[in-house]
Amino acid sequence: MAEEKSQASSSKMLTLKASDGVLFEVELNIAKEMKTVQAYIDDCEDIETIPIPNVLGKHLAIVIEYIKKTNEEYDAEFEKQWNMDDLQLLLLAANYLNISGLQECLCKAIAKRIENKSPEYVRKVFNIENDHSPEEEAKLRKEYKWAFEGVDKD
Amino acid sequence: MSHHKLATDRISGLPDEILCHILSFIPTKQAIFTSILSKRWIHLWRHVPALYFINKKLNSSQDIHHFNQFVKAVLHSRDNSLSSHSINTFFLDIQYDVSKLLYYDNPSSITNINNWVNLAVQSKIKYLYLYLHARLKCETIPPKLPASILSCTTLVVLNLSWFYVDKVSPFPLRFPSLKTLDLKDMNFDKCQDFMLLLDGCPVLEDLQLSYIHFIQSFRHFDFEQFENSSLRKLKRAHITDCYFHFPMKALANVEFLRIELWKGYLPDGFPTFHNLTHLAVNYDCNLAVQVLQHCPKLRNLELYPKLKYAWRDEYITKDDEELVPICLSSSLTTCTIRDFVSTTLESLIMLATFIMKKARVLKTMTIWSNRKRFSEIESKLSSFPRASATCQLSFQFINLYDT
Numbered sequence: 201m202a203e204e205k206s207q208a209s210s211s212k213m214l215t216l217k218a219s220d221g222v223l224f225e226v227e228l229n230i231a232k233e234m235k236t237v238q239a240y241i242d243d244c245e246d247i248e249t250i251p252i253p254n255v256l257g258k259h260l261a262i263v264i265e266y267i268k269k270t271n272e273e274y275d276a277e278f279e280k281q282w283n284m285d286d287l288q289l290l291l292l293a294a295n296y297l298n299i300s301g302l303q304e305c306l307c308k309a310i311a312k313r314i315e316n317k318s319p320e321y322v323r324k325v326f327n328i329e330n331d332h333s334p335e336e337e338a339k340l341r342k343e344y345k346w347a348f349e350g351v352d353k354d
Numbered sequence: 355m356s357h358h359k360l361a362t363d364r365i366s367g368l369p370d371e372i373l374c375h376i377l378s379f380i381p382t383k384q385a386i387f388t389s390i391l392s393k394r395w396i397h398l399w400r401h402v403p404a405l406y407f408i409n410k411k412l413n414s415s416q417d418i419h420h421f422n423q424f425v426k427a428v429l430h431s432r433d434n435s436l437s438s439h440s441i442n443t444f445f446l447d448i449q450y451d452v453s454k455l456l457y458y459d460n461p462s463s464i465t466n467i468n469n470w471v472n473l474a475v476q477s478k479i480k481y482l483y484l485y486l487h488a489r490l491k492c493e494t495i496p497p498k499l500p501a502s503i504l505s506c507t508t509l510v511v512l513n514l515s516w517f518y519v520d521k522v523s524p525f526p527l528r529f530p531s532l533k534t535l536d537l538k539d540m541n542f543d544k545c546q547d548f549m550l551l552l553d554g555c556p557v558l559e560d561l562q563l564s565y566i567h568f569i570q571s572f573r574h575f576d577f578e579q580f581e582n583s584s585l586r587k588l589k590r591a592h593i594t595d596c597y598f599h600f601p602m603k604a605l606a607n608v609e610f611l612r613i614e615l616w617k618g619y620l621p622d623g624f625p626t627f628h629n630l631t632h633l634a635v636n637y638d639c640n641l642a643v644q645v646l647q648h649c650p651k652l653r654n655l656e657l658y659p660k661l662k663y664a665w666r667d668e669y670i671t672k673d674d675e676e677l678v679p680i681c682l683s684s685s686l687t688t689c690t691i692r693d694f695v696s697t698t699l700e701s702l703i704m705l706a707t708f709i710m711k712k713a714r715v716l717k718t719m720t721i722w723s724n725r726k727r728f729s730e731i732e733s734k735l736s737s738f739p740r741a742s743a744t745c746q747l748s749f750q751f752i753n754l755y756d757t
Binding site: 329 | 364366372375378379384389391427
């Protein structure tokens, strides 16, 4: 009887429900890579459908595929396919779901895209609202004058 | 109704930790700029646990002075923050023009590197990358490696370029956590110092060595004193441009090996590489065949030329089944052969046909050559009978003058 149970759990399927209602059936060992989901399972053992309220179906699909395929080669090519918006949403998803490998991969990818770009470019790309007053900004630029010297305009 | 695409600030939805983690992959200079992005970003850069200084244009004393001042200002700014002690990555990549700066006359520039490294070591650094490039360095000696590195037990990755190491004391648990060691353009005083360094890396997985030199003369068997227990966990090794006899038995467990053989190696020095599935070796040395004899499970073989000499048919003198390496007939699935300006077409074809004749499970044979030679190589090889029914021939075009 114990043997049957362990066999069943290794191929047990779980359903993940994305924020837009899209359902994904995944194997338990894949779902366990998402530490947030693992915690959910630990809390309620018999659960079959787990809601993922912060992640769209489109991104959850990408995350699941990443977990299945991740290796050095896959990771190197992975980030090239996504635009900045998707990368950020994927990072938010990976952060919420607590998947360390994917977070690392995405942090590096985003860093690569903003490397050696000016603050103005970075602000635009991330849509960050500049809430510094002109005086505050000037003060910061002065304080870090030694860093701002010799900046390449992007 | 007009279709607005709302621009959303998504990045602000991430916690500080993640933003700092992103910043840890970009140069510190740029991380500092982010302080002007918005109020939230003012202090984030100070909590980035990585220091990353890159400057390829230190061509005058003034350049060096400015750079030193910059690093000093960064370290000072971080000093007051709570997380000043948590630096896990220190990355320094600088290039200086030796002819304009005789650094041994200007000790302050190197003393600063010592101070920065000491600070990193005190902060229990894990990932340390020190790349120095001296332009026109042929007749100069590299700067001395900061001694504190040799007793930094927290290191996980150590990459060094262009340093002189004078004395390494015996210290078996020197680097108990070191997984990656990459040494390039390094001068060691004696080969024993180099061996002692490797002896102190019990969990090393990745080893890269190129242009390693020894100031004092050495003999072949000096390297045989290598402890058998060292490097047992080594998975990947790259050894190129090293003209000494690296103890091959230390590499017995590797899965990936790139090695430049030269005639100093002895055929009976090779162990059985029982985990080796990927080998990249120069084919202009008859030892290449000997190495293949010791790789029973090899799946992927890359052959490239290093020296002027070509593959010679006498490397496999008979069609004797006994002399054909086992891996060729039983495990090899991928083979890549790189052409070179001094390789004759004849020898390239001899090598390729030898493998195609013996490799029974070969799936891909790829030849890297230029367009000029391509058609002749293709015509000779495509009709050649292959031992493997599934073998595909493919080509990649390169410049024959590139090594």
